[in-house]
Amino acid sequence: MRTVFCVLSFFMFAKTYSQQPADLANPLVATTKPRFDFFAAASLPYGMIALSPDTHHGDLWNAGYRYNDPYILNFSHIHNAQTAGIPVMPVTGSCKALQGLEASRAKLDHTTEIAKAGYHKIFLPDYGITAELTASQRVGFHRYTFPAAKEAHIIMDLTAALGPVNMVKGYAKKVSSNEIEGYSVNAPTFRRKKNCTIYFVARFSKSFDKINFWKSASDSTKELVNGDVTDDKKAGLYASYYNLHEGEQIMLQVGVSFVSIENARMNLEKEMPDWNFDAAVARAKAAWNDYLGRIEVSGGTRKQQVKFYTDLMHTAIGRRLTEDVNGEYTDNSGPQPVVRKVPLTANGKPSYHFLDADGLWGSHWNLNILWSMVYPEAGNDVATTFLDYYYNTGIMGRTSWGGQECWVMVGDQTVPLMAALIQTHRATFNTEDAFKGAYKNAFPGGTRDRGGYEAGQSPKGGGIDWYLKYGYVPIEIRDRGDGYNRGGASMTLEYAYQDWCIANMASVLNKKKYCPEFLQRAGYWKNIFDSSTGYTRPKDTLGKWLTPFEAIGTKRGVNHATPGFIESNASIYSYYVPQDVRGLINAMGGNETFIKRLNADFESAVGSGFAAEHGEHYAARVDYDNEPGCQLAHLFSYAGAPWLTQYWVRQVKENTFGDTTNYAGYRGDEDQGQMGALSALMSVGLFDVQGLADVNPTLEITSPIFDKITFHLPGKKTFVIQTSAPAGKDNTYIQSATLNGKSWKSFELPFSTFASGGSMKIDLGPTPNKEWGQRLQAVN
Numbered sequence: 001m002r003t004v005f006c007v008l009s010f011f012m013f014a015k016t017y018s019q020q021p022a023d024l025a026n027p028l029v030a031t032t033k034p035r036f037d038f039f040a041a042a043s044l045p046y047g048m049i050a051l052s053p054d055t056h057h058g059d060l061w062n063a064g065y066r067y068n069d070p071y072i073l074n075f076s077h078i079h080n081a082q083t084a085g086i087p088v089m090p091v092t093g094s095c096k097a098l099q100g101l102e103a104s105r106a107k108l109d110h111t112t113e114i115a116k117a118g119y120h121k122i123f124l125p126d127y128g129i130t131a132e133l134t135a136s137q138r139v140g141f142h143r144y145t146f147p148a149a150k151e152a153h154i155i156m157d158l159t160a161a162l163g164p165v166n167m168v169k170g171y172a173k174k175v176s177s178n179e180i181e182g183y184s185v186n187a188p189t190f191r192r193k194k195n196c197t198i199y200f201v202a203r204f205s206k207s208f209d210k211i212n213f214w215k216s217a218s219d220s221t222k223e224l225v226n227g228d229v230t231d232d233k234k235a236g237l238y239a240s241y242y243n244l245h246e247g248e249q250i251m252l253q254v255g256v257s258f259v260s261i262e263n264a265r266m267n268l269e270k271e272m273p274d275w276n277f278d279a280a281v282a283r284a285k286a287a288w289n290d291y292l293g294r295i296e297v298s299g300g301t302r303k304q305q306v307k308f309y310t311d312l313m314h315t316a317i318g319r320r321l322t323e324d325v326n327g328e329y330t331d332n333s334g335p336q337p338v339v340r341k342v343p344l345t346a347n348g349k350p351s352y353h354f355l356d357a358d359g360l361w362g363s364h365w366n367l368n369i370l371w372s373m374v375y376p377e378a379g380n381d382v383a384t385t386f387l388d389y390y391y392n393t394g395i396m397g398r399t400s401w402g403g404q405e406c407w408v409m410v411g412d413q414t415v416p417l418m419a420a421l422i423q424t425h426r427a428t429f430n431t432e433d434a435f436k437g438a439y440k441n442a443f444p445g446g447t448r449d450r451g452g453y454e455a456g457q458s459p460k461g462g463g464i465d466w467y468l469k470y471g472y473v474p475i476e477i478r479d480r481g482d483g484y485n486r487g488g489a490s491m492t493l494e495y496a497y498q499d500w501c502i503a504n505m506a507s508v509l510n511k512k513k514y515c516p517e518f519l520q521r522a523g524y525w526k527n528i529f530d531s532s533t534g535y536t537r538p539k540d541t542l543g544k545w546l547t548p549f550e551a552i553g554t555k556r557g558v559n560h561a562t563p564g565f566i567e568s569n570a571s572i573y574s575y576y577v578p579q580d581v582r583g584l585i586n587a588m589g590g591n592e593t594f595i596k597r598l599n600a601d602f603e604s605a606v607g608s609g610f611a612a613e614h615g616e617h618y619a620a621r622v623d624y625d626n627e628p629g630c631q632l633a634h635l636f637s638y639a640g641a642p643w644l645t646q647y648w649v650r651q652v653k654e655n656t657f658g659d660t661t662n663y664a665g666y667r668g669d670e671d672q673g674q675m676g677a678l679s680a681l682m683s684v685g686l687f688d689v690q691g692l693a694d695v696n697p698t699l700e701i702t703s704p705i706f707d708k709i710t711f712h713l714p715g716k717k718t719f720v721i722q723t724s725a726p727a728g729k730d731n732t733y734i735q736s737a738t739l740n741g742k743s744w745k746s747f748e749l750p751f752s753t754f755a756s757g758g759s760m761k762i763d764l765g766p767t768p769n770k771e772w773g774q775r776l777q778a779v780n
Contacts (some may be wrong), residue, residue: 003272003377004738005056017061020285020289021109021292021293021309021312022117022118022285022289022292023114023116023289023290024306024308024309024313025116025117025292025306025309025310025313026116026306026660027039027040027115027116027117027120027310027313028067028115028662029306029307029310029660029661029666030138030659030661030662030670031066031665032066032067032068032662033066034065035061035062035063035064035081035670036060036061036063036064036081036084036162036163036164037050037060037064037079037163038050038064038318039064040052040079040317041116041117041119041120042118042119042120042133042134042135042141042284042475043131043135043284043317044116044118044136044137044287044288045288045291045316045317045608046137046319046320046321046353046355046378046381047137047138047320047321048134048137048256048258048321048322048459049135049138049139050077050079050080050135050317050320051075051076051077051120051133051135052065052075052079052133053065053073053074053075053108053120053122053131054072054073054076054087054162055070055071055072055073055108056069056073057073057101057161058161058162058163058164059164059165060081060082060163061604061614063163063164064079064163065626067662068079068662069108069317070107071098071105071106071107071108072105072106072107072108072122073089073102073104073105074087074088074089074104074155074157074160074162075087075089075131075133075142076088076162076241076533077200077256078162078198078256080320080356081191081356081358081401081672082164082189082191082192082356082401082402082406083186083196083198083356083401084162084163084164084165084197084401085162085165085167085184085186085193085256086140086156086158086198086200087156087158087160087364088142088154088252089101089104089106089154089156090124090127090131090142090152090155090159091104091127091129091152091153091155092127092128092129092147092152092153093149094151095151095153095212095238095240097153097155097157097214097236097406098214098221098222098223098236100157100160101157104155105126106124106125106126107124107126107128108122108124109122110625111123111266116285117284117285117288117313117445118130118271118281118284118287118288119281119284119285120132120133120134122421127149127152127224128147128149129145130145130151131143131144132144132145132277134277134280134755135280135284136271136272136280137271138255138256138257138267138268138271138323138324138325139253139254139255139268139271139272140253140254140256141251141252141253141272141280142251142252142253143277144217144249144250144252145248145249146244146246146248146250147244147246147247147766148244148245149243149244150243150256151242152240152242152244153238153240154204154208154239154241154252155236156172156173156191156238157236158171158183158236158237159182159232159234159235159236160236162182164185165186165189166186166187167186167187167741168185168186168195168233169232169235170182170184170231170232170234170235170236171183171230171231171554171653172185172228172229172230172235172236173228173230174211174228174229174477177208178200178203178205178207178616179202179203180201180211180237180239181201181202181261182201182235183197183198183199183261184197184198184200185198186198186402190453191408192404192406193404193406193407193455194332194404196258196401196402196403197330197376198257198258199258199259199260199261199263200254200256200261200264201254201264202252202253202254202255203252203253203254203268204239204251204252205249205250205251205252205275206250206251208239208240209240209241210240210332211228211237211238211239211240212224212225212237212238212239213228213230213235213236213237214234214235215230215231215232215234216232216233216234218372220418222234222236227721239333245406251275251277253272253275255267255268255269255271255272257324257325258322258324258326258402259329259339263324263325263326266325266326267324268606270383271325275609282646284324289304291312291316292309292312292313293712294312294376294712295308295375295680295684295709295711296712297684297706297710298706298707298710299706299707299708299723300428300443300504301661303658304350304658304683304705305706306660307658307665307683308679308680308683310660310665310710311657311676311677311680311683312676312680313676314666314670314675314677315367315375315378315676315677316378316674317384317673318357318358318670318671318672318673318674319327319355319378319381319672320354320356320357321353321354321355321356321381322355322356322400322403323342323350323353323354326341326344327341327343327350327351328340328342330402331388331392331403332402332403332404333389333392333393333403333404333405333697334392334393337403338392338637340388340392342354352377352380352384352428353381353385354384354385354400355381355382355400355631356400357385357386357401357672358399358401358402358408358574358672359380359399359406359408359409359413359629360382360398360413360417360628361410361413361627362626362671362674363413363416363417363672363674363677364416364417364420364497364690364691365627365631365687365689365691365695366677366678367379367417367631367672367673367674367677368416368417368420368692369420369677369681369687369688369692370677370680370681371417371426372420372421372426372692373686373713373750373754374712376424376426376428376714377428377688378428379421380427380429381424381684382414382417383414383417383418383421383429384428384429386398386399386400386436387429387433388643389405390433393412394440395437395441395446395447396412396414396434396440396446396447397447398411398413398528399446404756406455407450407452407453407455408450408453408567408578409452409485410453410485411441411447411491412438412442412446412447412448413498414437414438415438415441415498415501415502415505416497416498416501416691416713418431418434418438419501419504419505419691419692420692420697421691422505422508422509423692423693423694423695423697424436424692424751424755425506425755426714431509432509433504433711434505435505435506435511438501438502439502439514442464442495442502442521443468444464444465444468445678446464448460448462448463448467448495449465450481450483451477451481451482451483451484451485451486452483452484452485452486453484453485453774454481454482454484454535454701455482456481456482459481460480461477461480461483461486462481462483462486463486463488463491464495465478466488466541467491467492467495470527470539470541471524471527472488472492472527472528472539473488473489473492473495474488474541475488475489475539475546478563478564479490485567486562486566487538487561487564487565488538488539488564489528489537489538489565489570489573489666490561490564490565490568490573491566492627493525493528493536493573493576493577494576495524495711496522496523496525496577496704497522497576497578497579498578499518499519499521499611500518500522500653500693501691501693502514502518503515503518503519504693504694506518506696508695510554512629522580523580523581523583525576525612526583527539528552529574529587529654531587533549533551535549535551535570535571535612536573536574536576537549537564537570546563546564549570550569550573551569551570551617552569552570552618552621553569553619560616560617561618562668565618566628567626567627567628568618568620568623568628568629569618569619570631571601572617572621572622572623572628574588574630576633578631579690581635582638583708585638591641593638594639595636595641598632598635599644601622602622602651604622605620605621605623606651606655606750608620609655610622610651610652610655610656611624611656611667612626613625613626614669615621617705624656624657625665625667625674626669627669627671627674629686630674631689633645633648633649633652634687634689634700636648636651637700637747638689640774642702642734642747642772642773642774643768643769643770643772643773644735645747646687646702646734646768647699647705647732647733647768649682650682650702650703650705651701652682653679653682653705657675657678657679657682666679683704683706684704684706684721685704685705685709685721686699686700686754687699687700688700688751692751697750697751698748698749698750698751699745699749699750699751700747700749701737701746701748701749701753701760701773702734702747703733703734703761703762703764704721704723705731706723707722707723708720708721708722708723709721713755713757714755716753717756717757718762719754719758719759720759721759721760721762722759722760722761723763723764724762724763724764725764725765729766730751730765730766731765731766732764733764733767733768733769734762734764734769734772735763735764735765736762737760737761737763738760738761739753739759740758743779744777745771745773745774745777746775746776747772747773748776748777
């Protein structure tokens, strides 16, 4: 069953904000150089539809809607990391659709543009058309306001390449004078190895005067079809209208499905029962206010509030549902696609979402925490999606694109999420089966056999056999298997953390006989820690250290990493021991040495904004552009210097994640909203280095940037944090705190206390109180 929350009314929000959260969230932040899947104004949280303009295609990175591009090419409905589809473009004058997307492009004009959560409005000056976009979960809704025009056309180029995806073929058929049905077949990508079909039904508010279908005439040319259907590798269509008057509006609704045309029509009829565009916008806004309103903030600057709700918005557009209103979804993991069904609730809705979801690499330091705190149904949707792969294929998944397991990144990234949901008592999935899947994945025959994107029949690129044989994954893994993202030292550290998570799952699921083995494996990080250098250092199969060795790279290595590491280097990955921070501190020389070293790392990164340029991760000492170092600033607390955690977290929050311009705000690798989640956690002053995967987990307290934060929790509970600081002075440092009216002197807050509801007051000031946060403290 999906969790239901009590959310504040819009009237209560109006007392706190000049605008509601959905108005404060700004989809245009950091859109100068975005990912294809990370602009979505006309969309709902986790909605299948992400309807937005596209200005550039050709890749996942630096594609989709780019704010500074000169032209709009189309509006398309599916914007996932590896699936795309159903582009639309309205034009006036003669139609050039057969010449490709570029021939019908329109100038990108921001003069009157409005982009909010759930709604996008933009003017196309080349055609005099005002385009407005909104959506339900599975239906895109367009409203085009035309100038007086002798002829106008609405184009659907079903085989145009979109983002990182080429198309194999397209199909479309006229159903009536105002309805078209069809599909586009996504070709395989480097990451997604099989075709994926996206079906649609499109309805027009006004009957078209003529419908035109086209197909390929040769490899490079197209021709119109004499008839009402096209089925071709270069298929497309355009609906034509003649003699439109000034201000005439034509609306278009496009229902989408990954299962069938019939389901696309069902989605359309269920979710868009009428042509009331403004009502649809209001429903989309309400859905976003419900989602964003789980955390209510006041105080701080308007810029900080805008960024906070933009961050939360990002956490809800990084994964997208693929099941239809009847619960059906396509499982494409076998030789042929199979239609499966999500069980329905008593009110006839899917009981969870089967998602198109990127791998969870690094989500233990961002999304897993936020989901466990206030969005457990979202975390459970991801966990259950990957558990479905266990039922469907025998191996618990770590990625889901187009109904396929695509083996993204490293190891079994699902385990830390499942462990966090179990330890925080948020799990709604079958925990017995989750443990079985996690156990299988931790040995040969599971997902740890495979390196990143490794799809071969006899995978070895994950090196789990070597990990069990040697107690580490040796440097030779870089030459083994057909996968990607293979760095033996990184794999060792990540597997060790995942093993610790499995041990903790076993501990609370009455399976303690498994704990000793996995706790022993959790200590394998020590096997590659070189005490003579103070760094994690790759080894070969003979047990010899990699030589020569650089903790920080001086030249680009494989996949922007130094040898033995994945998208990073030894300097950053040496801190990757969340399961044994105390042991790591001792290995590095104790508190004082550890603090001095880590502080020097941060001081060296001030000029770079604490983030490497994407692709230059090998050269950084602190890198909040990418996942492996998202915990670094929080480690000072464990070495007895929580005031340094407070200081550096605040510096990273403002300098790396504080911007709200079109140019910045995330500094690069905003995988599925992970940096948005991290930024949000820094804003509210809560975190956990261990990813809430420990038995009896705790939240780590840092200084919030807002005066008041209200968390609306499951079970209609609330937890409120209030801060006070001298007027006009810096509020970086915690001076004192109370929990439910009693003095609180620990930097750790039991998660169970947070989840039970209550209040915390934090006094902030401009200078460190080095006594606060030094002691462990039990809750009475």
